[in-house]
Amino acid sequence: MTAPPLVALRGVGVRFANGTEALAGVDLEVRSGEFLSLLGPSGCGKSTLLRLVAGLIRPSSGEVVFSGGGRPGDIGFVFQDPTLMPWATALANARLPLRLRRVARSEADARAATALAAVGLAGFERAWPRELSGGMRMRVSIARALVTRPSLLLMDEPFAALDEINRHRLNDDLLRLRAESGVTVAFVTHSVFESVYLSSRVAVMAARPGRVVADLPVPAPFPRPPGFRTSTEFAALCGGVAAALEGAMAA
């Protein structure tokens, strides 16, 4: 039995003002509790799809339906860049969503500190963004997205700019955070390996116009068993997703 959809896209199309058809006829559900990766070549509308789910843009055709009629209780968004305010400390950056919602200062501080600790940045509350490494900045960005305890976390190629060692560590930390908080994740990536390692389901997309061409479950247990990245099982799953991606590129 599948979990109920948190967000459902029904026949969604997005056409930009310049006439570009970014998405066409997309039917996709984000189900409660899953880790969904959107995988595809650049220009296939992955980011547009994410922004649609976030409510930052509206569909030109079709509809985006949130469970219960409105938006889910809360959404967290992590961009490709950390997108921190350089004039604010790590704590103030993580606190921002609460401040915008007028949560009392002391409570906001406490929750932001907890969020920073959860991403492994305890003790860095007063650090300025420029004093932090790329990976640490991304951790602050994740803490900021999780500080409101959202039901849905949207991530737009968040680890693309990081080196492989940092990326692997953040992948593992993300899976741990997800297990702890139960948050549903929609994750945009162009890495087959990353999508298979993280996801319970991979939606493969094709470009011109952007559309979903394959919907592949990843039948592997969470937490990922030790050595999963080098297992034959992982390799076989990656092979399946890579084949679907090849098909999408050729289509």
Added chain:
Amino acid sequence: MIAAALRWAAAPGLVGLLGLGLWEGSVRLFGVPSYVLPGPAAIASALREDWALLWPSTLVTLRVALLALLVAVASGGLLAVLFAQSRALERALFPWAVVLQVTPIVAIAPLILIWVEDVTAALLVCASIVAFFPVLSNTALGLRSADRNLVELFRLYGATRGQALALLLLPSALPFFLAGLRVAGGLALIGAVVAEFVAGAGGTGAGLAFRILEAGYQLRIPRMFAALALISALGIILFAALGLVQHLSLRQWHESAARRDG
């Protein structure tokens, strides 16, 4: 800190001393009369002798320049914030700010002196017009330069206009505003001096520019140079002070103030 400042000042200081020495030497060597070109020593003694006359004038000019800077910051900053709220308003008004900027102040000053009865107020208006533009254009640019993704993030969390302005747009604009402020400081002084020249007003409210005119009529050339040196000193102090404001406001977070470690 002090050692670093000394190291930083050593090279230009040395060039200055060398230049003054060369100047004094050639004036003496070729017997140049002081009504053509006084040497540094003659200028220094003029500065000492005429201090009672020049110091109050220095304060007059400084006061006009500082008040003009204040007016420029208030009006330029406010207009930039209004521009950030409405693109239509910016499109309608910005070209006129450019017109005001490109019209030479020397050409407008006589009109302003006719329209504004009080001389000090007229000087203030002239200097403010000159200083206003860099504050406006830099702040407006800064307010538009906020990180696109941060703007979307604010939207995602339902930020109000006030929150976006206070927490995102104004901090983003601060480095731009401060750079504009530094330029405006110098321009306010220039505007004040130019307006004084045009006004040619003497009496108790006479600024340094009037002292230069007056000394010129009386062929007291060393005093002209002394007044000129004081104007330069004012400009340098203003520039350094605004630079310090810039450094202190940005040092904790902005790349421009970052020390390169390692």
